[in-house]
Amino acid sequence: MADLLGDLDELRRRARKDRHAYPFPVLYFGVASFLAIPLYQPWGPEALRRVSAPTWNPLTSLGTNDALRYPLALGLYWLTVLVVGALATAWWYRRRGRRVGIETSTGGYLAAVGIGVGAPLVSEGLYWYLPMTPLGHWQPGPATGIGLVVIAAATVLWRRRAPRVVTVAAAVLGTAVLQYAQGWVGQFIVIGLGLVVLAAVERSTRFTTITAAYLVAVCLSAGFTPVQSVPTTLWTMAGVVLLPGFVLVVGGLVGLRRE
Amino acid sequence: MSEHPTASLDDVVHQKHRLGILTVAAEAKRVEFGYLRSTLELTAGNLSRHITVLEQAGLIAVEKGYDGKRPRTWVSVTSVGRTALAAEMSALRALVERHVASGS
Known part of the structure; x- marks a missing residue:
């Protein structure tokens, strides 16, 4: 009987290993992060004046702001990278599944990226509504904490198979609050959401470790990138992509070598 | 006294190869x-018979199609x-826990 259980464990391990296809999305988002660097060109001395005059722009929650010389181009770049990356990842998993003979579900991954890409619209609403409320005086720290707690609650609701509309509403709200507080790394939050879901579906220890390292890198980038430093240079602005991008590229290469 | 674990075993599921099919399918x-x-090192005929049993019991769903000109199930x-x-x-x-406990 113990032998049978051991055989079944071995079968399960083999099935999981044969489903692994994570190096592609990890490498894709890593390379895309570095390719964004030229678009982080700052305005220079005018920057502070421009930041004090905000305009309605949902792309500010996807890693851009008015201190950049090309905010629209950078916002559109990240939007394109996220949408194309999600579709390409789903295609890649399907193609690999058909070739190997064992398919991974990518519905949850696409839903997570969809929530992350759609949440900036809600986030922008918060940007305009919150300043008129006591919540508007909150620092990014507490708002970040609230966003993470709401996302954690959405995860619990999902695990307990709560009504989908409640789960999705909680996920969108949590992501929007997080992007409202940390808009400068909003694009990395979307990538992170997708990778967390993919890692849960793949059940790969290595992929889970890479994803955890990436999330730590995003937190460090959000906390320590000298965006407000004067004078602003390409590297003070683009520094935000270096650590998350590095972790993804290295993680993807390690995955390619080991899988 | 609690029911013996063997009472919970299902004859359709319990067969080794059918348990293997369900284990692999549940992972994907x-x-x-x-x-x-x-993966299970079975002949096509043998596997086909086990799949039919599991399908008739409503435990798995079978989908037939083509990948190019190759038929795939x-x-x-x-x-x-x-x-x-x-x-x-x-x-x-x-069962294993009971066996270990009774042996110690």
């Missing part, structure tokens, strides 16, 4: 006939199958 969205055949586990597999695994673990 769907799994191809050829993959199951090579895909197997996916149903929610009933997932529940039956979980019950079988816990019954097996309970």
Whole structure:
């Protein structure tokens, strides 16, 4: 009987290993992060004046702001990278599944990226509504904490198979609050959401470790990138992509070598 | 006195190869006939018979299609199958624990 259980464990391990296809999305988002660097060109001395005059722009929650010389181009770049990356990842998993003979579900991954890409619209609403409320005086720290707690609650609701509309509403709200507080790394939050879901579906220890390292890198980038430093240079602005991008590229290469 | 774990074993699920098919299928969205055949080291006829038994019990769903000109058969586990597999695994673990406890 113990032998049978051991055989079944071995079968399960083999099935999981044969489903692994994570190096592609990890490498894709890593390379895309570095390719964004030229678009982080700052305005220079005018920057502070421009930041004090905000305009309605949902792309500010996807890693851009008015201190950049090309905010629209950078916002559109990240939007394109996220949408194309999600579709390409789903295609890649399907193609690999058909070739190997064992398919991974990518519905949850696409839903997570969809929530992350759609949440900036809600986030922008918060940007305009919150300043008129006591919540508007909150620092990014507490708002970040609230966003993470709401996302954690959405995860619990999902695990307990709560009504989908409640789960999705909680996920969108949590992501929007997080992007409202940390808009400068909003694009990395979307990538992170997708990778967390993919890692849960793949059940790969290595992929889970890479994803955890990436999330730590995003937190460090959000906390320590000298965006407000004067004078602003390409590297003070683009520094935000270096650590998350590095972790993804290295993680993807390690995955390619080991899988 | 609690019921003996063997009472929880399901004859349809308990057969070794059928348990293997359910275990592999439960790990994926769907799994191809050829993959199951090579992983479980079964002949096509033998695998086909086990799949028919599981399908008739509503534990798996079978989908036939083509990949280019090649006919392909895909197997996916149903929610009933997932529940039956979980019950079988816990019954097996309970049996092993009982055996270990009685031997010590």
